[in-house]
Amino acid sequence: MENPIQHLNNSLSWAFINHQQESLDKYKPKLLVNNTETSNYVLTPLLEELDRCRSFIFSVAFITESGLATIKSHLADLKMRGITGKILTSNYLNFNQPKIYKELLKITNVEVRLTDLSGFHAKGYVFQHEGYSTIIMGSSNLTAAALKSNYEWNVKLTSFKDGGLLEQFQCEFENVWNKSVPLTDKWIDAYQILYEEVQKANRKAHTVLPLIPETAQTVFSSIFPNKMQQSALRNLQDLRKTGEHKGLVISATGTGKTYLSAFDVKNFAPNRMLFIVHREQILQKAMIDYQRIIGGKDSDYGLLSGTSRNTNAKYLFATIQTISKSSTLSDFDPESFDYILIDEVHKAGASSYLKIIDYFKPKFLLGMTATPERTDEFNIYELFDYNIAYEIRLQEALEEDMLCPFHYFGVVDFEHNGQTIDDTAMLSQLVANERVSYLIEKIEYYGYSGKAVKGLIFCSRKEEASQLSDMLNTRGYRTVALTGDDNQEIRTRCVIELEAGNLDYILTVDIFNEGIDIPCINQVVMLRQTQSSIVFVQQLGRGLRKHSDKEFVTIIDFIGNYKNNYLIPVALSGDKSQNKDNIRRHMKDSSYIKGVSTINFEEVARQQIFRSISNSNLTALKILREAYLQLKNRLNRIPLLIDFIENDSIDPLIFTDEHSSYYHFLQRIKETVSHLSELEQKYLVMLSTEVLNGKRRHEIILLELLFIKEQVSYEEYVNALNEKGCLTDAETIDSVKRVLDMTFFTEPTRKKYGDTPVIIFTQDQKFTFHPKMAHSLQNNSYFSESISDIIQTASRISEQYVCNEQLTLYKKYSRKDSCKLLNWNNDESSTMYGYKTKHQTCPIFVTYHKHEEVEASTNYQEEFINSEILKWSTRSRRTLESEEVKSIIESDSRKIDLHVFVKKDDAEGTEFYYLGKAHPDQDSAVQASMHDKNGESISVVHMNLILEHSIENKLYRYLTES
Structure with a gap:
């Protein structure tokens, strides 16, 4: 096993000597830029480092409110974990507005100091971890534009504690830090006076005398289409x-x-x-x-x-x-x-x-x-x-800079007697003094853009809006509650009062969801559960109109213990797939949001949403039928499977998962479709189940060829695979044969699929459709169109998988998938359990968070030591001398590939994230004892598996968090 020093040596060799040197991503120096096409931003690695650090120091000349907003929720999570940091900044060129210093004072786990060093223009971020530090330095100040949209160059470096560059950076920081003054209210008051004087002088210097006499009445104004x-x-x-x-x-x-x-x-x-x-x-x-x-x-x-x-x-x-x-x-x-x-x-x-x-x-x-x-x-x-x-739609409008940027903060709602507010909460809980105090704490912490707050608060019921308004007013805020009971004249008057600055907040239930423009809104507070992604976007949209008095709008969403919390990432991303993994991905990675807008969740709120995703039935027939009808209405015809992809609608695989095939779904909702024979239906089920998911492009390419010509030679097939950059080894092609002629499957599965091959491989080395399949394709146009649709859709889905590898890193696979894609002769998933060695491969499946009621003898001790090392356990009643254990410990010398698959918990279903190949640390292998349900001592072997690829931070964080 290589030690961390060796990993870092390899990364330095990769960076400065030979980029073909193998090296862990974790330690590689990287150039950080903002690239909207690839959704890569300087902000992403900065937040990743911040989330897992033990302490941090920032040295930045300029800070904006929007820039600080991008890290506020992360700093709140660090505070909960007792982690502190330092920020060194200045008032260089009087760029930083006085308000930003007031915002910095709100963050109590960060110490801020100000230097009067002439020309202070430093931009560096250092994150201390266990045994090493990460440095990000370059051109980016702590502004949203620098971290998400400007063309910036920054370098990310890793250093161990004795590294010379790190020591230089820390010495220089401490030198300036010790000569700087702490940020205080008194300092801000003094700076406020100076800042206003400078602004006044600048306005005077840039005053231009009017060219048109004051008596002229002509007004020149023109508006052009955007x-x-x-x-x-x-x-x-x-x-x-x-x-x-x-x-x-x-x-x-x-x-x-x-x-x-x-x-x-x-x-x-x-x-x-x-x-x-x-x-x-x-x-x-x-x-x-x-x-x-x-x-x-x-x-x-x-x-x-x-x-x-x-x-x-x-x-x-x-x-x-x-x-x-x-x-x-x-x-x-x-x-x-x-x-x-x-x-x-x-x-x-x-x-x-x-x-x-x-x-x-x-x-x-x-x-x-x-x-x-x-x-x-x-x-x-x-x-x-x-x-x-x-x-x-929203994402495109943000990318085109047509809307005001927003910073969304998902925060956990108030806890009452240890229980988070849910949809059964009584009114007394919603307007309890403690909840009001908690509400104020959050809206003050996350703040707003501009000189004064002009906010909308969406409540769950009329009584809540009214009583909450009264309670906020007693705390010094100026608010009013508006409901459907108030006439148009009253509503208009209140909006005018808000715009004029005579009100801080309007509290309402649903009457401001749409049909009203209040461009000055700089804070939207959601105190109700999300019942509809449409309503969510409507309410968020109340603050998205641009206005000269705001740089961005703050969205604060109080997330209670609601079953519909999964709708929040659905609404923010615009994802209509109903695919839980897609929704989880939007929670793990919000880089899909364009411009300088950001999406942030406090940790507890994040976990509530993940639970909601796992516990919700997103594929109920009613939901699927509704989405189907929306697309049918849009197209004015029965959609094909490919239509769902092209119109960003339901994930087509859901029809297979829930109804065996799309054809069976259409029958279930009583849609008028052509008749298919029993065998034709079974062919649809087989191809929908085994090919539509696109996890291996080989079957798709062969079927595409056979749709063009009746027979395809072995050589023609290999050439087609080569053109697509796919594997062409004999084992893979033989596996494709066994899938399409169904010899790969168990007897019950073959029966389910009709027990009639899709293709046959002739004695003269040619592929052709089985005669029964060919007959149906030639004589039933609806069947032929359905098969063609499956192939076309599968081809589109397959684009997310690499074709020159058996498995794609971080994609999800079932045990049966692993048997098929690792070219096993048969589906042995039913006897695979946690792992199985065969054909010089050993897929290892780990459920990271096991159910509390799991039997003691199978509750193995498995955990990530870090993002490269998995502490893993064999099955019980195994020793160091067991042949299956020895084959894993000696896998490198025996040339057995270990493939690691992990899922967070059983709520994720039967599929696991593929984390790549691993190598056993032989020195870590140890035999231990555990107890079964009867208290009997049984043996088990623990060892560390070293992953070839360091797990990407967002997935690692998701898997390991409880």
């Missing part, structure tokens, strides 16, 4: 050129849908236009926005709502409640308007909207929404003839 709007406008024009009269725009909240529609109306130049909304509150603003874009006389614009009835206006803005009244509708000729626009059109399934759509006959009808998905099976797409003119 990138999204330009693309959408082109699409709308093209749509109309093809003779279409309807169009649908799907656009995330805050991306400028109203301006877009105004630009399109300007292009269309209608004689009259009707703009319909569902809330009076946004009518006036929409009309003003149109005036800015289109211009014209004030008399051209009119409102139809309540007491306002300017029905003759050229551009009429109406609420659905008013215009849908029969007495109002009868005042209009059906052809009164050339152009009609419906905002928040996902509501158009209601009778009032359908009444309007059926009555009027415009030349063009435009619908706009951020969320076209509905749960009542009404087809919005059909309403607009399936003409999606443009679509941009």
